Amino acid sequence: MRGRPVRTIGGVGLTDLIDAVDRLLRELSGAEVARWIAGRMPPTPGLEGYRLGAHYAAAGRVLDDAPAGEGMDAGLCAAMTDAGVEQPARWTLLDLYRYRLLADALNQVSPDEHLGVVRSLFCKGGIGEQRSLVRSLILLPEPAAFLPVAIEACRGNVLDVFIAMTCENRYPAYFFPDLNFNQMVMKALFNGVALARIAGLARRRTRELARMAADYATERRAAGRSIPNDIDMIIEN
Amino acid sequence: MRMFDHHIHMTSRTTDDYQAMAAAGIVAIIEPAFWVGQPRRNVGTFEDYFLSLVGWERFRAGQFGILHFCTIGLNPKETNSTEIASGVMELLPDFLEKESVVGVGEVGFDDQTPEEKRFFEQQMDLAVEFNLPVLIHTPHRDKKAGTRVTLDIVRASGIEPQRVLVDHNTEDTIEMVLDAGCWAGHSIYPHTKMDEPRMVALLRKYGTERITINSAADWGISDPLKVPKTAQAMREAGFPERDIETIVWSNPVAFFSQSGRLDLGEHAGDQPIDQRQLWEGNSVLRGQTPVVKIAS
Numbered sequence: 001m002r003g004r005p006v007r008t009i010g011g012v013g014l015t016d017l018i019d020a021v022d023r024l025l026r027e028l029s030g031a032e033v034a035r036w037i038a039g040r041m042p043p044t045p046g047l048e049g050y051r052l053g054a055h056y057a058a059a060g061r062v063l064d065d066a067p068a069g070e071g072m073d074a075g076l077c078a079a080m081t082d083a084g085v086e087q088p089a090r091w092t093l094l095d096l097y098r099y100r101l102l103a104d105a106l107n108q109v110s111p112d113e114h115l116g117v118v119r120s121l122f123c124k125g126g127i128g129e130q131r132s133l134v135r136s137l138i139l140l141p142e143p144a145a146f147l148p149v150a151i152e153a154c155r156g157n158v159l160d161v162f163i164a165m166t167c168e169n170r171y172p173a174y175f176f177p178d179l180n181f182n183q184m185v186m187k188a189l190f191n192g193v194a195l196a197r198i199a200g201l202a203r204r205r206t207r208e209l210a211r212m213a214a215d216y217a218t219e220r221r222a223a224g225r226s227i228p229n230d231i232d233m234i235i236e237n
Numbered sequence: 238m239r240m241f242d243h244h245i246h247m248t249s250r251t252t253d254d255y256q257a258m259a260a261a262g263i264v265a266i267i268e269p270a271f272w273v274g275q276p277r278r279n280v281g282t283f284e285d286y287f288l289s290l291v292g293w294e295r296f297r298a299g300q301f302g303i304l305h306f307c308t309i310g311l312n313p314k315e316t317n318s319t320e321i322a323s324g325v326m327e328l329l330p331d332f333l334e335k336e337s338v339v340g341v342g343e344v345g346f347d348d349q350t351p352e353e354k355r356f357f358e359q360q361m362d363l364a365v366e367f368n369l370p371v372l373i374h375t376p377h378r379d380k381k382a383g384t385r386v387t388l389d390i391v392r393a394s395g396i397e398p399q400r401v402l403v404d405h406n407t408e409d410t411i412e413m414v415l416d417a418g419c420w421a422g423h424s425i426y427p428h429t430k431m432d433e434p435r436m437v438a439l440l441r442k443y444g445t446e447r448i449t450i451n452s453a454a455d456w457g458i459s460d461p462l463k464v465p466k467t468a469q470a471m472r473e474a475g476f477p478e479r480d481i482e483t484i485v486w487s488n489p490v491a492f493f494s495q496s497g498r499l500d501l502g503e504h505a506g507d508q509p510i511d512q513r514q515l516w517e518g519n520s521v522l523r524g525q526t527p528v529v530k531i532a533s
């Protein structure tokens with residue numbers, strides 16, 4: 001980051017990561033989209049009068065929202081994986097652009113304003129915006145600062161956003177306190193989200209989580225309902 | 238037959254309605270921002286309402302295999318609280334950028350006050366600026382005169398008339414709306430507005446070009462199945478299937494496609510509902526009966 005300590009992600013600096021995203025965006029989206037992107041980047045410095053939320057939203061009509069898949073750059077994928085992103089090839093060009101836009105915007109303001117900027121984007125976002133945002137939290141400078149937004153994302157009932165937060169990166173595994181992590185896992189069970197998809201679950205198994213799961217199994221049994229067969233992943237035998 | 242209800246306020250409806258609509262063939266809907274039955278006292282209430290239209294309600298519809306789009310605007314009734322109305326106007330530009338917003342609306346007249354006129358005109362300007370089609374509500378009282386003034390405002394705004402859908406028409410207004418080059422919407426409603434037999438008569442007289450129907454179902458006594466019921470009334474009256482499809486699908490699709498944002502995806506064809514597919518393929522879920530209601 002310009003003039004500030006550089007965060008390293010998977011052996012590459014954050015600025016290098018953003019440059020790699022930039023290159024990929026240029027390669028994969030045509031000249032017209034590149035022009036559109038160029039016309040909407042934040043001014044330097046500060047965000048006074050810049051409609052970050054509007055640009056973040058509008059990208060949804062311009063950039064491709066299908067998983068980038070094979071098109072992803074191998075080095076970028078490796079760096080993202082190293083930072084805790086699960087299956088970076090599932091990111092879309094739209095996700096990449098929104099990440100790049102947000103990282104640049106955060107770079108224009110002081111670190112104590114970062115949470116406010118991210119929180120506002122989350123609160124005022126539609127489903128697609130929220131999904132892109134929670135996918136990218138783990139790649140932002142000092143990701144721990146965004147914990148309240150990540151927890152909020154698990155509190156909502158829009159499953160697409162919940163899954164993006166829970167299954168697509170290790171943010172919860174790295175940063176959630178036990179209470180929030182356990183509630184997230186239980187909510188996944190309630191909603192039929194396969195536990196195998198929860199990123200980094202293995203290293204967050206605790207006695208308390210096992211107890212909660214066992215109680216849930218008892219409750220299901222009493223009601224004559226089936227018990228999810230992957231519940232064994234968190235119940236101690 | 239796949240159907241599109243382009244004016245329905247699902248925020249005020251139940252999951253039973255969603256289920257019945259999906260079973261009757263409705264695969265896409267548009268929820269125009271409107272008046273929620275009681276005046277709002279805070280600008281923030283509008284913001285949360287608009288957010289639910291691009292968020293929660295969109296997800297709720299998706300659980301039943303129904304694609305949910307919306308139009309965003311300040312309804313005529315609440316323009317009369319001018320302080321709140323001005324605050325809402327400041328919210329609109331950011332919401333008009335959202336991907337599931339396919340138009341400005343519903344805007345227009347209620348009591349036909351000077352305030353209503355002012356905010357109606359301002360929102361027509363927004364539609365031009367954001368290159369979006371407009372859904373216009375016509376007043377229930379003094380309808381004919383109100384529709385005439387509405388069309389004057391449309392003309393003065395400089396918008397192309399084919400990008401304007403004037404809604405809630407009756408026998409008294411349809412002709413002037415079509416003559417103005419706009420689309421004419423009809424809300425098929427249990428006791429007021431328009432009913433199925435009258436609608437069939439209108440279609441006999443005016444044909445199917447630039448004519449649409451919707452349920453306008455909301456928190457009042459209304460029926461979210463009025464689009465399929467009207468389709469059936471057309472069938473019984475001897476209309477060919479292709480005319481019915483024009484009215485319940487092709488016409489609303491053509492009108493709102495002018496937004497450039499009406500992404501019908503796989504629902505452009507006749508697809509069976511598979512709720513599991515909505516969540517990035519079956520790999521996410523265990524393959525049990527897909528949840529309809531989320532426990533939290």
Ligand SMILES: [Zn+2]
Pocket residue numbers: 244246269271343453
């Ligand atoms: Zn309405």
